Amino acid sequence: MPDGNRQIVLTSRPTGWVAPENFELREGTVPEPGSGDVLVRNIFMSLDPYMRGRMNEAKSYASSFEIGEVLQARVIGEVAASKNDGYAAGDIVFGMLGWEDYSLAKGAASLRHVDAELAPLPYYLGALGMPGMTAWIGLREIGQPKAGETLFVSAASGAVGQIAGQIGRIRGCRVVGSAGSDAKAAYVADELGFDAAFNYKTAESYLAALQERCPDGLDVYFDNVGGAMLDAALEVANPFARFVECGMISQYNLVEREGVQNLVYLTRKRIRMQGFIVSDHSDLLPEFMAEMAGWLESGEVKYRVDVADGLENAPATFIAMLKGENFGKQVVRIGPDS
Ligand SMILES: NC(=O)c1ccc[n+]([C@@H]2O[C@H](COP(=O)([O-])OP(=O)(O)OC[C@H]3O[C@@H](n4cnc5c(N)ncnc54)[C@H](OP(=O)(O)O)[C@@H]3O)[C@@H](O)[C@H]2O)c1
Structure with a gap:
């Protein structure tokens, strides 16, 4: 297991436009999974406009990001180590994890398996996400x-x-x-x-x-x-x-x-x-996934993904996305597929 874990934290709340100074890249440690936990090596991370709202202190449907904490994101990753019977090393999973190389899913919370054969991995953060x-x-x-x-x-x-x-x-x-x-x-x-x-x-x-x-x-x-x-x-x-x-x-x-x-x-x-x-509609996820997977498979629906390389580039990519510089669903590649 590597000992370094690069992480991006929110250092201040933006007023108006988000700026690079609102973020910091820091070197953390790779967490140890306890009983029931899963350690995920992050591969793709989603950048979404709603994250701008979470940078404010204002009350909303999603809680505010905390100053000094690792930012959260939807992530596709590979199980690096597991102390949970539902997950084994090498499994490809989706989870609400962090802007970091490795995330700990305590009790496997928010994790679910994804079918890497069905669609390119970033689709699970976009068309199928x-x-x-x-x-x-x-x-x-x-x-x-x-x-x-x-x-x-x-x-x-x-x-x-x-x-x-x-x-x-x-x-x-x-x-x-x-x-x-x-x-x-x-x-x-x-x-x-x-x-x-x-x-x-x-x-x-x-x-x-x-x-x-x-x-x-x-x-x-x-x-x-x-x-x-x-x-x-x-x-x-x-x-x-x-x-x-x-x-x-x-x-x-x-x-x-x-x-x-x-x-x-x-x-x-x-x-x-x-x-x-x-x-508010998570109960409809299986129905949505089935219909969308069918459309993607038949070619009725196409999807463009914009992949930025490197966790270190996530803040600049996020700011650019808010300004419309993305062309398609914006994701960041944090690590290799396998
Ligand atoms: N209600 C929900 O549950 C929910 C869930 C997800 C997303 N959303 C909302 O859906 C919208 C689209 O999100 P997305 O994830 O699909 O992002 P996205 O469209 O992939 O990226 C944001 C896009 O917004 C456009 N934009 C930026 N500033 C603009 C402006 N001043 N005027 C007009 N367009 C502007 C840009 O495209 P152009 O180059 O075309 O300007 C930019 O590429 C956002 O408002 C987001 O908050 C809502």
């Missing part, structure tokens, strides 16, 4: 898209957006996406089969871009970004549209949040707008 399930749940519980309807997805090339749009396509919707570069917009239209996509950063106005691509209005908005795009979507929405409030990443790093101007349409158009948190 929390982001994929977020898209699936949001559409199933709130969006309820029907064939022939128009679905609009923002942050369409991201971890959640890619899946939301493709589920809409499978359900027979006209699917429109927005993304932050020409290459991302081309990817969702040409590779993922969205009917139309646009680069919101170069669009003359969000409203005009949406009106042009949603000639029959929009029936479901899968909102990943909030802000001015939400205002434009409210204006283009049809009567009885459903707004799936998945996230509002455009607001996460603002010291003062922007207002939404067009809420008046909620009443006039009888729009239903609802937020949700994927972890």
Whole structure:
């Protein structure tokens, strides 16, 4: 067993944009598993926008990261040592572990086996993981898209957006996406089969871009970004549209949040707008996994992963992801597959 364990800790809480000074790489020790525990050698770690919220002190659905503690993340790793009958050295597992080379899963809490033959390991942090399930749940519980309807997805090339749009396509919707570069917009239209996509950063106005691509209005908005795009979507929405409030990443790093101007349409158009948190629906994980695995296997759903190399690069990669520099689901490779 190696004696070094590189770990990334939160040293201060960001105000506004996250900065490299909010993190520190420190050298820790590899923990010894006690009875019932599993030691995991981390291979891939997920970086997700919700982590920005956990860096604040404010009360939320997920507890705040503690100053001086190793940051937490969803991880795919290999069991390095086990004192738990359910896990053996060499098993590939998923767990809520840490930004570190080795993590101890006390009592194997949060661990589950993953099938390394079924899909590339990073997919368990993306299409077959929390982001994929977020898209699936949001559409199933709130969006309820029907064939022939128009679905609009923002942050369409991201971890959640890619899946939301493709589920809409499978359900027979006209699917429109927005993304932050020409290459991302081309990817969702040409590779993922969205009917139309646009680069919101170069669009003359969000409203005009949406009106042009949603000639029959929009029936479901899968909102990943909030802000001015939400205002434009409210204006283009049809009567009885459903707004799936998945996230509002455009607001996460603002010291003062922007207002939404067009809420008046909620009443006039009888729009239903609802937020949700994927972890409230963990009982549906097996159903989600079965359906998504089928789509991936048949090729109906494709998925792009953006792999950054090296635990030491995780803070810079996280900051870049919040700024839209990721292209696909952002993961960090911490160690080799085997
Ligand atoms: N409700 C839930 O349970 C749940 C679960 C997971 C995720 N989420 C939410 O889902 C959303 C997407 O998360 P993800 O994991 O799929 O991340 P992601 O889309 O893979 O990465 C974040 C993307 O957000 C976009 N972005 C950043 N700043 C923006 C801005 N000011 N305006 C518009 N877009 C901006 C960037 O793409 P562009 O280049 O396109 O700008 C960036 O690539 C987030 O809001 C997240 O909080 C919610």
